[in-house]
Amino acid sequence: MKTITIEGQLRTETGKKATRQLRLQEMVPGVIYGGENEVSFYASAKAFKSLVYTGEFQIAEVSVDGKVYRTILKDLQFDKVSDALNHVDLMELVEDKKVIATLPLKFTGASAGVKAGGKLVLKMKAIKVKTLPKYLKETIEVDITNLELNGNIRVQDVIAPNMEVMNSPRISVASVVMTRQLKQEEAAAPAKGAAAAKKK
Numbered sequence: 001m002k003t004i005t006i007e008g009q010l011r012t013e014t015g016k017k018a019t020r021q022l023r024l025q026e027m028v029p030g031v032i033y034g035g036e037n038e039v040s041f042y043a044s045a046k047a048f049k050s051l052v053y054t055g056e057f058q059i060a061e062v063s064v065d066g067k068v069y070r071t072i073l074k075d076l077q078f079d080k081v082s083d084a085l086n087h088v089d090l091m092e093l094v095e096d097k098k099v100i101a102t103l104p105l106k107f108t109g110a111s112a113g114v115k116a117g118g119k120l121v122l123k124m125k126a127i128k129v130k131t132l133p134k135y136l137k138e139t140i141e142v143d144i145t146n147l148e149l150n151g152n153i154r155v156q157d158v159i160a161p162n163m164e165v166m167n168s169p170r171i172s173v174a175s176v177v178m179t180r181q182l183k184q185e186e187a188a189a190p191a192k193g194a195a196a197a198k199k200k
Contacts, residue, residue, distance in 0.1 A: 002058040002138055004050050008041035010065040028085050032062060032069050034099070035092035039064055045085055052076060052085060055125070057103050057138050060090060072101055072136070093133040100166065101136060102126045105158070105173065109145035113176030117185075118149040124173045127158060128166040135162040142173060149176050 011018075011029060022029055022042050030048075032039040041064045051060050051073055062069045075089035091099055104126045114120050127140065140160050147153055156169035178186075 001136065002056060004058055004060055006043050006047045006051070006060055006062045008043040008047075008062050008064040011040040011042055014040065023084075023086070028088060030062075030088035030090060032064070032071055032090045032092050034097070035069065035094055039069065048085060048088060052088070055104060057101065057126075057136075059093070059136075062090065070133075072099065093136075095133060098130050098132055099136075100128060100130050102128050103137065103160075104139050106139035106141050107144050107174060108141050109143045111144045111147040111176055113147050113149035113151055116149045117179060117182045118176040119179050120144070120147075121175050121177055122173075123175065124155075124167075124171070127155065127160070127173075129160055129163040130166055131163040144174055147174065147176050150178065151176055 008030070019029055026045050027042045028045050028048055029040070029042045032041065041062065043062075051058065057072075060071045060073065062071055069090070070093045071090035072093065073088070074091045076085065077087040078084065079086050093099060105124060107122065111118075111120055129140075140158060140163075142153060142158055144153065152172045152175045154169065155165060155167045155171045155173055158165065158173060
C-alpha cells in the first residue's frame, strides 16, 4: 500500500483569524477524526500535494505532537476564488473499526468485444467500499476478458474480497459498444445478402 508522510503541527488556536493567518503562511488546517480523539492540526500546502492531487488511493501517516496517525483522505475544501486548498479532513484507521473508502478500479485483460471491433467504455473509475483497514488496497482489479460486444460489467460483478460494496449493484462499470463503422458494416451485410438473392 502506497503511504505518504505528512509532518503536522498541533493547532492551539482556532477561529477565522487564526485560520486566515495559517493560510497566509501557506499552511493548510486539517482535522483527524475516527480514533480516540479528534486532532486539529496544520501542515504546509506542499505536504498535502501528493495526497490531494492524485487519482491513487493511499495511506497518509500524519505526525502531530510526537504521535503518528495512520489515516485516509475523507474530504477537501478549496477556496472558491483562488482554488487553493483550504481544509483537509482525514479519517484515522483503527484496526478493528470498519471504514468507508473509495478505491480505484484497475481494468485488466483484453475484451472479447473490443477484439470483435467494439469500443470499450469505462463508466466508473472507482467504487465505494466498507471494510477493515487491513483489507484496504490500492486498486480493485476488474477482468474484462469475457466482456462481449454490447455487454456490460456491473457493480455486482466486481470481486472485492472482505469488502462490502456500497454502490448500487446494477450500475454499469464498463461496457463494449458498437462503433459507427461496425454498425455500418452490419447494416450493409443484409443489403448485400438481399442483392445476391435477387441475382439468383
